[in-house]
Amino acid sequence: MLFRTRRLAAASVAVTAATALVAGCTSGSGSTSGASGDTLTLWTHNAGNSVELDVVKKIIKDFNGSQDKYKVKLQAFPQSDYNNSVVAAASARKLPCLLDVDGPNVANWAWGGYLSPIDVSGSEVPVSDQLASTVGDYKDKLYAFGFYDVSLAFFARKSVLGEHGIRVPTMDKPWTKDEFDAGLAKLKKSGKFEYPLEMGTGGTGEWWSYGYSPQLQSFGGDLIDRDDYKTASGTLDGKNAVEWASWFHSLVANGHMAKKSGADPNKDFLAGKSAIQWDGSWNAAKNAEKLGDDLAIIPPVDFGNGPKIGGASWQWAMSSTCSNKAGAQEWLKFSRQTKYFVDYAKATSTIPATDAAAQQIADYQPGGKFDVLVQFAREYATVRPATPAYPYISTEFEKAAKDILAGADPKNALGQAAKDIDSNLKTNNYYSN
Structure with a gap:
């Protein structure tokens, strides 16, 4: 061939x-x-x-x-x-x-x-x-x-959540957007955390699509229209996607999350610098060893269209x-x-x-103590778009998401990414051969 x-x-x-x-x-x-x-x-x-x-x-x-x-x-x-x-x-x-x-x-x-x-x-x-x-x-x-496979999850200390009157969510009743935002506001107001939320924003490459596009999808947006994989316009820059981007930027604007996290976000979480960490199952054992029964393994937030995590x-x-x-x-x-x-x-x-x-x-x-992660992978995993265009899509999403955290207009940043992806699709004859 x-x-x-x-x-x-x-x-x-x-x-x-x-x-x-x-x-x-x-x-x-x-x-x-x-x-x-x-x-x-x-x-x-x-x-x-x-x-x-x-x-x-x-x-x-x-x-x-x-x-x-x-x-x-x-x-x-x-x-x-x-x-x-x-x-x-x-x-x-x-x-x-x-x-x-x-x-x-x-x-x-x-x-x-x-x-x-x-x-x-x-x-x-x-x-x-x-x-x-x-x-x-x-x-x-x-x-x-x-x-x-691996699974994304929020990690927190049960004692910290309890101290601030924040419910420990379950798969039957995950956090809603409003509940999550209110919890972050309480943690910020306590003065104990410069940034109560750690989501690894200092990372590069595939982490951005893997870590954040599930949240975009929970808002009701996506990286591309999966009906035919021929356009990102109207999906990546649609109303729901812009709502995600505005919320994503608000985390930095409200001081809930750093625009760029440290070199080792998990180490910072275990040291108590952050209260809640969005991270992968690969650190679950380390977290459990350090925190014991105080560790809470928390499902992703339901932003309106169900909890989502990346898969594959x-x-x-x-x-x-x-x-x-x-x-x-x-x-x-x-x-x-x-x-x-x-x-x-x-x-x-x-x-x-x-x-x-x-x-x-x-x-x-x-x-088992990590069975919940298996359940997350089974119930919440959304495979990244199965299209040959995906590596390009991922790169464009990373650029747009970083620009949004830096203060770019959410609609414009996502709109430009969608246009660039559509151009790539057209140039490659929609990867139809």
Whole structure:
């Protein structure tokens, strides 16, 4: 399959990163023949993340030892360069047979010709058993799957909320916008917190879409019209979206949240600098260790259209240029064992993608201290728009949201983002090919 020379939505690629990746692969197929059978190269973004990388290594070792027809060879790269480097390697037709992909990018990589649909039927864990956010579909075909997801939540100290007369919400009765705003006002008025709310505004990149677009969606807006994925105008800059943006700016204007948070928002929360933190399940264990029974894990605010959080994390896929797709799919099928779903969740403190795996982890079992995070992922997760335009959409949303916090007119900032996204869609023939 020829890679399309389109104006991809991904960012420009660093030549050094591309060179490092291309040099690490001996053929464009990602598969070579040898005495021990076909060798399948696998790339992962986990260099520097030893706990997750160790699970990948374990699966590879088990697979290689289970048969002598195929051998998987690991190459790990830093996450910071991974996405752009894959784009460069794809253009040079130097992709491996197996690679991981961030869930929101599956549609873009499938459209761009990097990935082939996969068939993992007959594996121990059926795809239908997984959280919907951990399955990467595009145009009704399966392109990727993940072993875990993460969940957004508010974290707070029960004692602090109680001291200020603020109710601890539940999934049955989450905070409303008015209740949330009133609580923040009480905390601010107490004089104990310069900024009572911490939402990680010092972050960059995908955090902005992952962290804040669910709140936009709870207001009734969205990043794009999902009926046909052909326009953002009227949706990203519609009445509901502008209401979200005005509220988002008010958090800074009212002194409830810093325009740019510190380098480690979770550390600041645990130190008592903030009263409420909007953060991910990846810090739940650390918070529980420090705060014990005083920790409140709180569902997202219902801004009018139900509580929302982002969905989809890293997933595994097969490249379109793999010369041994049968072997690559054998590895994918082999990896789909409940024990590996359990291993990933234990190693990374993430939410297992299946109920069967969750039941083997005390904290995630029904009634476990982090079971509520599984429920959040199941009930509230909204997958970011499954369109090849998503990387561009995400970049434009980040720019607009930062401008809004800095004081830009909400309607104008969102309107410009919508126009730019519509222009990108039109330039790429609405990603219809």
